[in-house]
Amino acid sequence: MRVSREKFAENREKILQVAGVLFRERGFDGIGVAEIMKAAGMTHGGFYGHFESKEELALEVSRALIEKVKIRWNEIIASAPERPLDALLDHYLSRCSVDDPGGSCVFASLAQEVSRSHGAVRETFNDGLSMLVDILSEIVRGETPEERREKGFSTLSAMMGAVILARAVENRELSDSFLYTTRDVLSPANRTNG
Numbered sequence: 001m002r003v004s005r006e007k008f009a010e011n012r013e014k015i016l017q018v019a020g021v022l023f024r025e026r027g028f029d030g031i032g033v034a035e036i037m038k039a040a041g042m043t044h045g046g047f048y049g050h051f052e053s054k055e056e057l058a059l060e061v062s063r064a065l066i067e068k069v070k071i072r073w074n075e076i077i078a079s080a081p082e083r084p085l086d087a088l089l090d091h092y093l094s095r096c097s098v099d100d101p102g103g104s105c106v107f108a109s110l111a112q113e114v115s116r117s118h119g120a121v122r123e124t125f126n127d128g129l130s131m132l133v134d135i136l137s138e139i140v141r142g143e144t145p146e147e148r149r150e151k152g153f154s155t156l157s158a159m160m161g162a163v164i165l166a167r168a169v170e171n172r173e174l175s176d177s178f179l180y181t182t183r184d185v186l187s188p189a190n191r192t193n194g
Contacts, residue, residue, distance in 0.1 A: 012050045014040050020061045024109035025102040028058050028117075059120050065106035066128035073135055084139040085155075086187055092159050093183040098166045098175060107132075108163040132156055141188055158182050 003011070018040040022031045033054050034044040051057045073088060080087035091097075097104045107129065114125045133152040140155055142148035162182035166175040184190055 008049075011040075011042060011046070015042070015047070015050055015057070016061055016064055019057055020065050020106075021102040023058065023061055024065075024104070024106060027110065027113045028054075028121075029113065033057075055119075055121070059124060062106065062110075062121050062124045062128075066124065066131075069105060069107070069128070070131060070135070073132070077135070077139060083189070085136075086189055088136075088139070089159070089183045089186055093162055093179045095176075095179070097163050098179065101167065105160070105163065108160050108167075111160065111164070129156070155186055158186055 015036065019036045022036055022039060033047050036057075037044050037047050047057075051060070072091075076087050076091050077084040092105070097108070101109045107125070111125075114122055133149065133156055136152035136155050137145070137148045140148055140151040142151050159182065162178045166178040169175050169178075
């Protein structure tokens with residue numbers, strides 16, 4: 001039975017969404033194509049009508065998730081023009097980011113795995129991280145573009161590091177300390193200068 005173009009596109013989007021959650025929860029190597037397709041409510045054989053390989057799926061998912069992060073960060077910043085960095089910190093350094101890896105930041109969920117890879121997925125992550133530094137460079141304090149870019153790098157590193165460490169520990173109090181201490185240190189509201 002032939003599937004309409006609309007249904008084909010709908011099925012492909014469903015595979016991308018399901019794979020995005022599962023990859024963030026279990027890593028690229030932690031789940032197979034058969035499990036992804038079953039979770040999407042489709043047959044394993046149907047996968048190859050949409051993607052040539054699991055690597056192609058990982059690349060497409062990475063691109064889509066990175067675009068989603070970009071859109072979300074820009075929405076958060078636009079919604080709080082008087083305190084854009086604080087709004088972003090409130091969003092990112094949250095229990096939701098820690099407790100729901102399948103629904104949160106692709107970078108915090110897959111950075112370690114991507115660091116052991118090469119090729120298009122790694123290049124996509126490189127470009128995505130650079131884009132986030134650019135976004136942060138626009139909202140952190142600094143007297144020169146170079147100083148703001150440096151602060152963009154350090155802010156991004158601290159944010160992602162805090163989420164990764166908060167996920168790594170079982171002790172809720174310690175986990176919260178990683179999040180909230182980092183948020184307090186990075187918040188412009190807690191600084192009297194620069």
